[in-house]
Amino acid sequence: ETTWKMATKMPVDSPEGQVFEKFAELTEEYTDGELKITVYPNEQLGKENAVLEQLQANIVQIYAEGFGYMKKWEPALGWLAGPYAFDDFAHWQRFMNSDTVKGWFDNAAAESGVRPLGDPTLVLRGPFRVTVSNVPVESAADYEGLKMRMHENKVAIDTWDNLGAEVITLPWTEVYQSISKGIVQAVNSPIALVESMRFNEVAPYITRMDEYWQSVGFMVNESALEALDEDTRDGLLKAYAEAGELSQEIMFSVADESIERMVADGATYTEIDISPLVEKMATFYADMAESGELPEGFLEAVEAARTPTQ
Amino acid sequence: MTPLDYQPEGPLQRALNRIDRLNWSLGGAFLWISNICLLVMLGLTTATIILRPMSMAPYWMWPWTMVFFIWLSFFGFFALYARLKDVRIDFVAERLGPSGMVITRIVSDAATLVVTGVLILQIPKVIATSNGVYDGAILPAGFELPRLALSVPLFISTVLVALTAVLDIVKLAAGMPENVTDHHPEV
Amino acid sequence: MAWILFGTFIALILMRVPISIAIGTATVLTFLTSDFSTALQIIPQQMLEGVNKASLTAVPFFIMAGNLMNATGVTERIFAFANSLVGHLKAGLAQVNILSSMIFAGISGAAVADCAGLGAIEIKAMRERGYKPDFAAAITVASSVIGPLIPPSIGLVLYAFLAQQSVERMFLAGLIPGILVGLSLMLYVRFRAQFEEFPTQPRATVREVAGTAKHGFLALVAPAIILGSIMFGFVTATEAGVLACIYCILIGIWYKELTFRAFFAALSDTAMMTAVIMIIIAFSIAMGWLLAIDQTPQKLADFTFSFTENKNVFLGLLLIFIILVGCVVEGVPAKLILVPTLLPLIDAYGIDRVHFGIIIQLGLLLGIATPPMGIGLYIVAEVGRVRFEKVTMAVLPMLIPLVAVLLLLTYVPQTVTFLPDLILGPQN
Ligand code: NA
Numbered sequence: 069e070t071t072w073k074m075a076t077k078m079p080v081d082s083p084e085g086q087v088f089e090k091f092a093e094l095t096e097e098y099t100d101g102e103l104k105i106t107v108y109p110n111e112q113l114g115k116e117n118a119v120l121e122q123l124q125a126n127i128v129q130i131y132a133e134g135f136g137y138m139k140k141w142e143p144a145l146g147w148l149a150g151p152y153a154f155d156d157f158a159h160w161q162r163f164m165n166s167d168t169v170k171g172w173f174d175n176a177a178a179e180s181g182v183r184p185l186g187d188p189t190l191v192l193r194g195p196f197r198v199t200v201s202n203v204p205v206e207s208a209a210d211y212e213g214l215k216m217r218m219h220e221n222k223v224a225i226d227t228w229d230n231l232g233a234e235v236i237t238l239p240w241t242e243v244y245q246s247i248s249k250g251i252v253q254a255v256n257s258p259i260a261l262v263e264s265m266r267f268n269e270v271a272p273y274i275t276r277m278d279e280y281w282q283s284v285g286f287m288v289n290e291s292a293l294e295a296l297d298e299d300t301r302d303g304l305l306k307a308y309a310e311a312g313e314l315s316q317e318i319m320f321s322v323a324d325e326s327i328e329r330m331v332a333d334g335a336t337y338t339e340i341d342i343s344p345l346v347e348k349m350a351t352f353y354a355d356m357a358e359s360g361e362l363p364e365g366f367l368e369a370v371e372a373a374r375t376p377t378q
Numbered sequence: 379m380t381p382l383d384y385q386p387e388g389p390l391q392r393a394l395n396r397i398d399r400l401n402w403s404l405g406g407a408f409l410w411i412s413n414i415c416l417l418v419m420l421g422l423t424t425a426t427i428i429l430r431p432m433s434m435a436p437y438w439m440w441p442w443t444m445v446f447f448i449w450l451s452f453f454g455f456f457a458l459y460a461r462l463k464d465v466r467i468d469f470v471a472e473r474l475g476p477s478g479m480v481i482t483r484i485v486s487d488a489a490t491l492v493v494t495g496v497l498i499l500q501i502p503k504v505i506a507t508s509n510g511v512y513d514g515a516i517l518p519a520g521f522e523l524p525r526l527a528l529s530v531p532l533f534i535s536t537v538l539v540a541l542t543a544v545l546d547i548v549k550l551a552a553g554m555p556e557n558v559t560d561h562h563p564e565v
Numbered sequence: 566m567a568w569i570l571f572g573t574f575i576a577l578i579l580m581r582v583p584i585s586i587a588i589g590t591a592t593v594l595t596f597l598t599s600d601f602s603t604a605l606q607i608i609p610q611q612m613l614e615g616v617n618k619a620s621l622t623a624v625p626f627f628i629m630a631g632n633l634m635n636a637t638g639v640t641e642r643i644f645a646f647a648n649s650l651v652g653h654l655k656a657g658l659a660q661v662n663i664l665s666s667m668i669f670a671g672i673s674g675a676a677v678a679d680c681a682g683l684g685a686i687e688i689k690a691m692r693e694r695g696y697k698p699d700f701a702a703a704i705t706v707a708s709s710v711i712g713p714l715i716p717p718s719i720g721l722v723l724y725a726f727l728a729q730q731s732v733e734r735m736f737l738a739g740l741i742p743g744i745l746v747g748l749s750l751m752l753y754v755r756f757r758a759q760f761e762e763f764p765t766q767p768r769a770t771v772r773e774v775a776g777t778a779k780h781g782f783l784a785l786v787a788p789a790i791i792l793g794s795i796m797f798g799f800v801t802a803t804e805a806g807v808l809a810c811i812y813c814i815l816i817g818i819w820y821k822e823l824t825f826r827a828f829f830a831a832l833s834d835t836a837m838m839t840a841v842i843m844i845i846i847a848f849s850i851a852m853g854w855l856l857a858i859d860q861t862p863q864k865l866a867d868f869t870f871s872f873t874e875n876k877n878v879f880l881g882l883l884l885i886f887i888i889l890v891g892c893v894v895e896g897v898p899a900k901l902i903l904v905p906t907l908l909p910l911i912d913a914y915g916i917d918r919v920h921f922g923i924i925i926q927l928g929l930l931l932g933i934a935t936p937p938m939g940i941g942l943y944i945v946a947e948v949g950r951v952r953f954e955k956v957t958m959a960v961l962p963m964l965i966p967l968v969a970v971l972l973l974l975t976y977v978p979q980t981v982t983f984l985p986d987l988i989l990g991p992q993n
């Protein structure tokens with residue numbers, strides 16, 4: 069009988085937190101109690117880099133967070149959520165399960181001993197991205213000159229710069245104040261966080277713009293995984309798959325309810341056609357590939373995944 | 379009494395006092411590094427306040443403010459130890475008479491060596507696992523600050539603190555007084 | 566585990582070990598005796614986590630503002646103004662001492678700047694006027710408790726970060742309690758003056774009041790500027806701290822009282838005080854990791870909840886516990902360990918986090934005026950040239966009004982939450 073420690077950033081009562089609790093429950097059930105999982109919510113064990121180091125050292129066995137943080141072991145993994153590189157969710161899902169991306173995860177595992185558990189797209193995050201603004205954003209053209217808050221990430225900043233926005237970097241916790249004080253007009257956020265951060269109070273225009281798709285990576289310590297016997301590992305994977313299905317249900321119903329509430333409170337919800345943005349980014353990506361800033365094989369893998377194989 | 383006030387007797391004490399003076403100056407140098415970090419933080423934040431309304435504040439300003447804050451804290455560790463800026467509570471030691479000061483002097487040095495020793499032993503592991511860069515801390519040439527650069531000042535300070543404690547033990551053995559801050563006479 | 570931690574820490578502190586080393590050693594020993602004795606790399610890792618906190622960058626600037634006020638003569642101007650207002654009352658200079666601290670509190674974020682800078686002026690003036698030195702020193706420590714309640718406040722910045730509350734809300738929540746502490750001390754002094762002879766001085770004329778107000782005008786509007794700029798202006802808490810510093814520097818230049826020498830002395834003091842606090846935070850965060858992975862908060866919550874489900878009984882126990890901890894552990898490490906540990910309980914009993922923040926802030930603050938860890942006592946004993954034991958004895962009765970206010974704040978939560986709810990709207 070083994071106990072694993074699972075670190076997350078999310079509070080227990082958040083939608084993601086519920087998925088993790090359920091995952092822990094299901095794991096115990098499907099492994100006949102052979103594997104128990106203790107969840108440490110709220111960044112109790114530290115921020116990303118700290119937890120990843122604990123994951124490497126097998127002090128923590130699972131970290132449920134975006135795969136992007138694994139880029140420190142394989143820089144290409146920083147591009148999994150390339151903004152406006154993908155037409156839709158299915159396109160992204162095919163890309164994520166391609167041999168190219170698998171190869172990147174293998175490189176990271178060789179470097180760190182940490183790898184994803186199962187299909188990396190199963191547990192949804194977000195479940196989609198929106199722009200929350202205090203001026204209407206009804207088409208791709210409305211991003212022209214929009215003062216947008218961005219986190220300190222070069223790709224995000226360059227992308228929105230390229231799409232015509234005026235980018236200002238601010239800590240996430242200061243966004244509300246900054247919009248209310250007019251320092252920025254808009255912020256990009258997963259829909260799930262808009263209401264809890266009370267962004268809609270100061271920025272009532274909510275626009276679904278599918279900047280990229282995100283999953284919650286279940287990053288595991290390889291040696292801990294190998295130490296499990298086969299039945300236990302199968303049980304774990306089964307629990308993971310079911311947690312994935314549950315996350316789809318929970319995330320979308322939570323998002324729908326939240327949008328309904330915010331609209332009732334006076335917010336406006338729109339969905340825009342993202343193809344002009346994808347198009348605008350194509351030349352941007354081509355230029356980056358030429359100057360060698362993109363990982364080897366990235367654009368090819370994106371292209372290959374564009375159409376379903378069958 | 380600081381090493382600058384002490385009159386050494388004999389070659390051993392003279393040599394130790396010279397090292398002690400050197401260490402004292404080094405503590406002063408680290409104090410100044412901390413001061414400079416603080417000034418840079420002040421400057422960067424002031425610039426942000428002024429430039430932001432004009433939308434001219436570059437995004438790297440904030441991450442660099444954080445970097446200097448971390449460096450201020452970690453470089454400051456040695457400075458506050460060597461220059462006796464930390465809080466020490468001496469009324470118990472004073473009650474115990476002259477032997478109280480000696481015992482607590484040894485306890486302090488021993489405690490210092492325990493904590494710095496454990497930290498120093500971890501340096502290889504921290505170096506091995508500190509991958510990647512500190513997000514946003516870039517220089518115009520495109521250089522990005524490695525995450526490791528954040529911990530290095532802590533380790534430099536830790537090693538120097540350990541050496542300071544060792545030096546104090548050797549000084550004790552050579553019959554020299556420990557460094558203490560000036561105390562105002564009570565009336 | 567908690568016993569090793571607190572036991573080692575207190576023993577080392579009493580053995581004249583510097584506080585940053587004492588908390589470090591306590592942390593290391595607790596790790597070595599835990600299940601994680603082979604995972605010691607967590608300590609330096611979490612130390613980096615501890616200082617890599619955006620919201621804590623406000624700390625040096627709120628310290629620096631206090632130091633700069635002392636360096637630029639702003640403190641004397643505040644004192645002179647307070648003196649012209651209340652100096653003629655019974656035990657006038659004691660009242661001046663308290664009022665000065667209330668005004669000073671509007672710029673400075675730390676109690677030590679009050680004790681060390683303002684305190685030196687206050688004690689000197691009181692001694693010259695014939696007050697007993699131990700009484701003068703004691704009222705200085707007691708009134709320095711106001712500083713970290715009235716915004717800005719380092720302790721409240723730290724709490725806001727630990728409890729995921731906004732700094733604005735915590736600052737607003739501290740304002741009324743800070744004023745209440747000031748008023749309770751003034752009442753206490755007035756009460757004592759009924760039975761004891763204290764030196765007196767003549768009432769200032771309206772002209773003199775106007776004179777000192779004009780003389781200190783730039784200093785007196787500073788608190789409004791700082792609080793206002795955070796609440797309604799365009800700055801973050803850190804930036805407000807920087808604004809306060811720049812403002813103090815500009816006043817110093819305007820009044821031609823700021824020398825390069827004084828500026829760099831204030832800078833060095835700030836850097837060292839910040840480093841002490843941040844190294845303590847660094848080690849405490851490492852300790853917090855161990856408590857978290859051991860699930861201490863949940864265990865404590867389960868245990869306590871099985872003991873009593875009554876909120877008021879729990880609040881009473883909590884107060885006693887906080888005050889006891891505050892006597893032996895400095896406010897910063899105490900908060901770093903206690904807040905994450907107690908939050909599950911606070912939520913479970915349905916206590917407002919803002920309310921709890923002020924309770925723990927004032928409860929731990931009492932510790933600066935109580936032995937053995939009373940930092941404030943050491944400072945005023947030093948700057949006032951008084952024996953430590955004498956100040957300690959003199960300050961004891963002054964704890965009565967302080968505890969009375971603490972009880973009021975605890976059992977009438979509106980005294981804390983009214984102002985933030987009024988201005989920022991109620992939470993949730
Ligand atoms: Na204050």
Ligand code: NA
Pocket residue numbers: 662663665666683684687704705706708709
């Ligand atoms: Na005072």
